[in-house]
Amino acid sequence: MRIAVLSGKGGTGKTLVSVNLAAAAKASTYIDCDVEEPNGHLFFKPEGVQVEEISVKIPKVDHELCNGCRKCVEFCSFNALAYIKNKLIVFDDVCHSCGGCILVCPESALTEKAKVIGKIKKGVSGEVVVWTGVLNTGEATGIPIIKKLLNADNPQGDQLIFIDCPPGSACIVMESIKDADYCVLVAEPTLFGVHNLGMVYELVKLFNKPFGVVLNKCLEGENPAEKFCLEKNIKILGRIPFDNELGTLNSNAEIAVNKNEKYRELFSSLLNTVTKEVQHETTTNP
Amino acid sequence: MKQLLILSGKGGTGKTTIASAFIKLADAKAYADCDVDAPNLHLITGWKVEPAKTDYYGLPKAEINLELCIECDQCRQNCRFNAIKVEPHYKVDPFACEGCGVCEYVCPVEAITMIPAVAGELMLYSDGEKAFSTAQLQMGSGTSGMLVTEGKKQMKAATVDTELAIIDGSPGIGCPVIASLSGVDMVLIVAEPSISGISDMERVIKTAAKFGTKTAVCINKYDTNIENTEKIEEFCKKQGLPFIGRIPFDLGAVKAINNGQTIVDIDCTSGTVVKEVYHKTMNLLFEKGGG
Numbered sequence: 400m401r402i403a404v405l406s407g408k409g410g411t412g413k414t415l416v417s418v419n420l421a422a423a424a425k426a427s428t429y430i431d432c433d434v435e436e437p438n439g440h441l442f443f444k445p446e447g448v449q450v451e452e453i454s455v456k457i458p459k460v461d462h463e464l465c466n467g468c469r470k471c472v473e474f475c476s477f478n479a480l481a482y483i484k485n486k487l488i489v490f491d492d493v494c495h496s497c498g499g500c501i502l503v504c505p506e507s508a509l510t511e512k513a514k515v516i517g518k519i520k521k522g523v524s525g526e527v528v529v530w531t532g533v534l535n536t537g538e539a540t541g542i543p544i545i546k547k548l549l550n551a552d553n554p555q556g557d558q559l560i561f562i563d564c565p566p567g568s569a570c571i572v573m574e575s576i577k578d579a580d581y582c583v584l585v586a587e588p589t590l591f592g593v594h595n596l597g598m599v600y601e602l603v604k605l606f607n608k609p610f611g612v613v614l615n616k617c618l619e620g621e622n623p624a625e626k627f628c629l630e631k632n633i634k635i636l637g638r639i640p641f642d643n644e645l646g647t648l649n650s651n652a653e654i655a656v657n658k659n660e661k662y663r664e665l666f667s668s669l670l671n672t673v674t675k676e677v678q679h680e681t682t683t684n685p
Numbered sequence: 686m687k688q689l690l691i692l693s694g695k696g697g698t699g700k701t702t703i704a705s706a707f708i709k710l711a712d713a714k715a716y717a718d719c720d721v722d723a724p725n726l727h728l729i730t731g732w733k734v735e736p737a738k739t740d741y742y743g744l745p746k747a748e749i750n751l752e753l754c755i756e757c758d759q760c761r762q763n764c765r766f767n768a769i770k771v772e773p774h775y776k777v778d779p780f781a782c783e784g785c786g787v788c789e790y791v792c793p794v795e796a797i798t799m800i801p802a803v804a805g806e807l808m809l810y811s812d813g814e815k816a817f818s819t820a821q822l823q824m825g826s827g828t829s830g831m832l833v834t835e836g837k838k839q840m841k842a843a844t845v846d847t848e849l850a851i852i853d854g855s856p857g858i859g860c861p862v863i864a865s866l867s868g869v870d871m872v873l874i875v876a877e878p879s880i881s882g883i884s885d886m887e888r889v890i891k892t893a894a895k896f897g898t899k900t901a902v903c904i905n906k907y908d909t910n911i912e913n914t915e916k917i918e919e920f921c922k923k924q925g926l927p928f929i930g931r932i933p934f935d936l937g938a939v940k941a942i943n944n945g946q947t948i949v950d951i952d953c954t955s956g957t958v959v960k961e962v963y964h965k966t967m968n969l970l971f972e973k974g975g976g
Contacts, residue, residue: 407723409856414881436888438881466760476785478701492863497785503838530774536891540862541832566696566856567722590943591701591725598723602824603758618936623943643909650879650910675761684839 400677401560403579405609407595411567411587412615412639415649417563418442418671419454422656423666424559430548432543432575433565434517434532441652445522445529453532453544454513455496460487464508471500471509492539503651517544519551520571522598532648541565544586545574560675568598576603581677583636600631613669616628636676637669686715686841686903687970688850690869692893696886699905702938704853705729705947706959707966714847717840719817719833719865720855721805727819729945736808741820741835744784744970745826747777753796757898760797761765766913780825805832809839816843817825830860844931849970856885858892866896871970873929874902880914890926901969903962905955907931927969930962 418439421429423502431439458480458587465582472480472487479494480487492513501509517534532548534541545563546660553560564575576582596612603610611634614624618641620623628635639645645662646653655662691704701718705726708716712964714812718726727736733870749760754775755895761769768781769788777788779802789797804826810817822829833855840850844879852869853860866872876886893900900923914931921928937953948956 406727409698409723410877411697416731433857435859435862436696436885438695438801438880438884441880441884450780456787474786476783495783495785497783497787498763499785499787499790502763502787502790534859536858536888537895539863541859542734567720567829569722569822569829570827571827571859572722587697588946589729589939594725594728598824605824611845618939646909650877650882650913 400557400581400681402581402583402586402673402677403562403564403578405564405572405576406566406585407568407599407665408435408587408592411585411592414438414442414487414563415547416583416585416613416615417561418654419529419656419662419666420670421559422525422654423663427527427558427648428478428530428553428560429563430530430560431544431563432532432548434534434544435565437531437533439531439563440520440531440551442619443523443524443527443529443655447453447524448520448522449517450520452657452667453516453547455543456498456511457491458489458500458509459512460489460648462486463512466506467560470505471501474674489599492537496546517541519544519548521551532660541571542574545571548585549578568602572602573606576606576608579608579615581671581673583676584610584612585615586612587616588614588622588624590623593627596624596627607629609676611641611676613637615639616641617635623635634676636672639665686844686847686965687871687927688852688869689966690852690854690865690872690968691875692854692889693856693871693875695877695882695891698875698882699932700875701725701853701903702948703875703959704851706956707963708851709947709949710960710963711849711851713849713851714815715840715844715850716852717815717836717838717850718853720827720853721820721822721832721836721861722855724819726820726853727817728824729894729942729947730817731818731945732810734810734812735817736810739807740803741805741807741832742801743826744782745795745799746779746782746784746802747788748800749775749777750796750798751775752926753794755794758791759791759793761828763791784829787944804828807835807839810845816840820841828865833864833885834859837868842859858888863891866898871899871900871901873966874900874975876904876905876917878907878910878917880913883913883920887920890924899969901929901966902926902928903928905932905934906934908921908933929965929969930958932958932962935962
């Protein structure tokens with residue numbers, strides 16, 4: 400069962416929730432899809448890490464064969480090719496690897512070469528299998544890395560897989576939740592938090608994903624995120640209090656569940672609720 | 686015009702909180718929200734007027750005319766984005782389609798057309814004196830980098846003769862961040878004293894360095910982890926990056942934001958410190974020989 404954890408706004412506690420749920424579940428898989436800024440591995444400190452480089456295909460020009468017809472330049476929707484001073488130039492960073500330029504070249508002057516954009520790492524931390532995607536700095540898109548992470552040979556059936564998503568609601572988040580059985584939205588009680596919760600709420604509805612909300616950093620008094628959930632009739636899966644001790648553990652990249660019985664109970668109970676919800680959803684909407 | 690961009694790598698460190706305070710302190714005439722995935726700056730900049738809205742067209746999406754389609758499978762075989770589905774007839778998944786046009790090119794019977802598609806919305810708040818450009822990407826859409834570029838263009842086009850522009854960036858290091866970096870004079874990084882925050886800060890600093898942009902660092906919520914705060918200051922010293930302030934954790938800031946105010950609109954500790962950070966930033970941005 401694949402459970403995606405997302406939030407819209409950054410810094411609401413996606414990694415806190417997904418790491419601690421995975422740790423509470425013991426035998427489980429954690430996949431960090433926030434390939435621009437992956438942090439889960441800092442908490443899990445996985446061992447026996449295997450690394451695989453991820454590359455995309457970009458065009459390579461044979462200047463001997465190129466006759467300067469500019470058909471490729473005209474075709475490229477991404478402006479990744481230019482013919483300047485009698486020479487065809489490829490802008491690697493904006494190339495989307497569609498392969499169109501190779502198809503349209505009448506002289507077969509273009510071929511493809513691999514360009515490394517990042518890597519995926521697999522390791523183990525206790526009983527948790529930890530996957531991390533890392534985009535190289537300066538690269539524009541981590542989508543090929545996310546695809547690779549989610550297509551990796553992961554356990555099927557009842558074993559829980561937690562997918563830690565990137566912030567926002569754009570293509571990278573969509574890619575991360577595409578195959579999820581259930582989405583956990585993490586919200587913080589601020590005006591910004593609610594506004595961005597509203598956006599991911601629209602996203603999970605658009606993709607017809609069953610979902611519930613975890614309210615993080617709860618303070619005494621009014622919680623605008625809770626109000627939003629009540630108004631929209633959204634299932635509240637649990638509440639994590641605003642808590643200095645938890646904050647300190649988290650800022651030191653410690654897994655709270657492994658450090659303090661109080662948090663083990665908190666996240667085990669949240670895990671219990673989430674699992675029940677997922678099972679309910681998969682039996683009613685298989 | 687000098688452009689200041691606020692970035693952080695990690696989300697939720699306080700980019701918008703600090704950007705909004707700077708806008709207020711500078712009485713900025715030009716500013717933009719480049720976090721097109723999750724824009725929030727408009728929530729606390731107090732504009733009473735409605736913004737002028739323009740549709741943003743990303744790349745077009747392919748459409749298959751089933752009356753012409755002979756189901757030869759060429760489009761599906763050549764699509765690198767797995768956007769062509771057969772269920773049971775040939776169909777384009779608009780979310781997977783990146784608009785490259787390969788399917789249109791390979792189709793032997795011209796059954797595929799590229800149709801322009803709205804991928805977001807640009808909004809411009811303006812009263813003749815000040816201009817605030819913001820944008821919202823459509824759910825699950827790509828091309829956020831292009832929308833960021835459009836948002837910056839819109840801000841520049843609407844402003845006449847001002848010395849300073851403040852741009853609120855997005856988290857991460859990918860296409861929207863890269864697009865927001867182009868042409869700016871200085872980046873202010875809002876770091877957070879956590880192990881995650883440090884790792885993310887280092888990655889965004891590396892990204893900005895590829896553009897050769899002058900970069901300074903401040904820490905928000907510094908007192909939530911003094912040890913990590915010291916690590917960040919040490920890192921800045923080693924890298925030769927100006928370190929320009931420690932902003933304390935402050936529940937007053939949460940209160941201000943939830944009231945739709947900036948932290949310099951009310952009397953609170955974070956607001957007091959952010960004024961110093963603002964002055965140091967302006968000194969760096971406008972120093973001679975800089976930028």
